[in-house]
Amino acid sequence: MSGGVDLDAVRTFVSVADTGQFQHTAAEMAITQQAVSKRIAKLEEDLSVRLFTRTARGAQLTIDGQAFLPHARELLQAEQRAADSVRPGRRALRVDVINRRTAPAALLRDFHRGYPDLQLDVLVLDDSGVDVAIAAVRSGAIDAAFRAITIPARRLPDGIKAVRVVDEPHQLLTGPAHKLAAAPAVTPADLVGHRIWIPGILPGTEWATYYDDLAAEFGLAIDPVGPNFGTEHLLDVLADSATLASLVGEQTRLLWPTHYDLRRIPLHDPTPVYPHSLIWHRDNSHPALATLHHHLASIRSRRRDTGIWTPAWATRQA
């Protein structure tokens, strides 16, 4: 029960399965036939199963070998993808999002669906904050970031570019017992006096800035404090509460038990939207970055410009 599988052995196995002969593989991999024999033998011992039947003119897959083969190929491809994800120079396009349930994440899923051949890595930088993202883009560690730009455009570091690409409308999320649960739509003014609970927002982050401004603008009681026990817990509390509500992005896909009977209620007059900008470096020549720009250009036309609200700092941007 060593458990561990040697990838070189797996590579050797696949080669033998393809060529049908230990010797071919030996030549191909520039080792001796005996080494191939040993590798296969060890792999068979590790898996405690026989992979080939040795005949006088080669090796033939056993049924176990046939079952193992596709998994072996998949394993090697996974290794390739893993190595490619950090390969300096020609790695996957690396894009940062604030979190995986916001509109940009959904947008990137669509992008990936449209260009499945492009290597794409979506990641969530641990320390939230635009500065961190900008620094990462500047250093070349990541290729792009979807963030809300809370600082004036002219103060961006040299070479850093940013364009507002996605406005994510917010919706009110309530349980069935909430006073606004039956409303077809509500305005921000309707929310005055109601408690809005958005747990897990750390002070000083983009989120905090946005919700602070939103609360100040409309006189709302947005309560960002309180421990974040995860989305499930939030939904759990909302489902039973007549006084608490929350705000979620329109495209945020949440899963909850049907008996929770939560409601999503659109916001109007105006609709608060979260302004996501794409941030990238002027000199970044990653080919997939151009493709991403292209993809975004085809989407940007769908953006609404009237009836929406954003913080003052967002309207100062290009």
Add this chain to the structure above:
Amino acid sequence: MSGGVDLDAVRTFVSVADTGQFQHTAAEMAITQQAVSKRIAKLEEDLSVRLFTRTARGAQLTIDGQAFLPHARELLQAEQRAADSVRPGRRALRVDVINRRTAPAALLRDFHRGYPDLQLDVLVLDDSGVDVAIAAVRSGAIDAAFRAITIPARRLPDGIKAVRVVDEPHQLLTGPAHKLAAAPAVTPADLVGHRIWIPGILPGTEWATYYDDLAAEFGLAIDPVGPNFGTEHLLDVLADSATLASLVGEQTRLLWPTHYDLRRIPLHDPTPVYPHSLIWHRDNSHPALATLHHHLASIRSRRRDTGIWTPAWATRQA
């Protein structure tokens, strides 16, 4: 450019990423802290990238490390699946099909969709022929097989059971210039005098037996000979031919360029169906096998019993 990645190093990497400390990982993996340090260092060298920033109270992922982490997890899962596919005793349910484009393969895809947690391996035994499949089931090398049983039920080896589960209707496949291309449906009798081309059928296989009987029954000219250049070639030839047609399973999903304009024409009065039986061993106690039986039972009711044709040997079965 060693290229090869050591899975033990990857395991170590993931552990350090989770715990945040080399020492924790060392204790967890029952090795020394120095060994962990070396493994990570070597992995970083292999990938020529820095994965952690070492601090005074632990190790923190770099951005490259964050990008690598999900791929590393995926890689380890792939290793697990590969090992599980042959793990004696509790390996994945192993089911043989005649080929991956027939109805049983589609059925297994549905089965897998319905029970995604079950480990399932679909394989195509190289040497076609029922006997091979039966022998494999008998030896326990595979758990089940979808095959056409061409021998009487009573002659099955002891312990081997078989039940006819899927009848796959055949359709005529023609190019736009074919004389029958515009017909909404045809009968086998309509095919007399037309050339039916089904390349790649080896003599002595289940397929050959079936098509021989079909041809004899209705006086058809089914031409199984000729080299098999692959499906693309077959479609290519059909698209341009006014005299050649082929037979395909109703559920066979073929992809062809739209300008080929190929037609699938149902067969009636009677509809030739290919009788797939599930073959398994009475004493096989693999839990997923019971689930498969359950799944099949819920489907079997959809089988038509009238207006179909099968070879005589098929009707002799239970």
Add this chain to the structure above:
DNA sequence: GGCGAGCCACAACGGCGGGTTGTGCGACTA
């Protein structure tokens, strides 16, 4: 500010895994 604690890296050493060469054995062929 100095001292101790915690955590990681470097150095020297040793065992063993995995490569090599050399040889043997079984199967198919002429």
Add this chain to the structure above:
DNA sequence: TAGTCGCACAACCCGCCGTTGTGGCTCGCC
């Protein structure tokens, strides 16, 4: 039956990777 082809076993040996021992760095605490 001799020859060839293809894989396995044996002996050897190098290098990798683990160990122990130690040093350096950065905290936090008195």
